[in-house]
Amino acid sequence: LFKEFEDAKRAEQKTRIVKQICMELTAHALLEEKDFYPAARQALQQDDEDLVDEANVEHASLKWLVGQLEAATPEADLYTAKVTVLKEYVQHHVREEEKEMFPKLKKTELDLKALGEKMAVTKQQILKEMRAH
Numbered sequence: 001l002f003k004e005f006e007d008a009k010r011a012e013q014k015t016r017i018v019k020q021i022c023m024e025l026t027a028h029a030l031l032e033e034k035d036f037y038p039a040a041r042q043a044l045q046q047d048d049e050d051l052v053d054e055a056n057v058e059h060a061s062l063k064w065l066v067g068q069l070e071a072a073t074p075e076a077d078l079y080t081a082k083v084t085v086l087k088e089y090v091q092h093h094v095r096e097e098e099k100e101m102f103p104k105l106k107k108t109e110l111d112l113k114a115l116g117e118k119m120a121v122t123k124q125q126i127l128k129e130m131r132a133h
Contacts, residue, residue, distance in 0.1 A: 002087040011074040018074075018083060022066045025090065027126050029059045034126075035119045040101060043110035051101045058093045062086065 001024070005017045032055070041052045065086045072079050105112070 002083070002090075005083055014074040014079075018069050021083075021086070022070050023130060025062060025066055025086075027123065027130060029062060030126050031119055031123050033059065035115065035122050039110060039115050040105055043105060043108040044101075048101075048104050051096075051104070055093070055097065055101070058089065058096075062089055062093070065089065 001017055001021045005014060005021070008014045008017055037052050037055060041049055044051065065082055068082055069079070069086070072082075074080075
């Protein structure tokens, strides 16, 4: 989606793409906050709980940028810059989870398969609620 935004020429294309980016990121953040982070916090040793804390802080920043973009149009000051920073935040967040949190969680007794199944159900509920609004 971020690549599509970069390639988009017309304001209505950019608006549609940013709306989809915001919806997807909001759903993803809610899912992680509802199911993944509580399970991760419980499974990780005290020394590694800071990874969950950092992820929650990153989510707060992402949500702020999403709110800024949802209230703006492509003609607004810093619109493209905000999309670019959002992309960079997302890339950073994904790298941290994949390189730091996931490997540590794999070494715990957390049932990742069961968690994945629970998260799939929660994701459908979140998307259904979001579409209803």
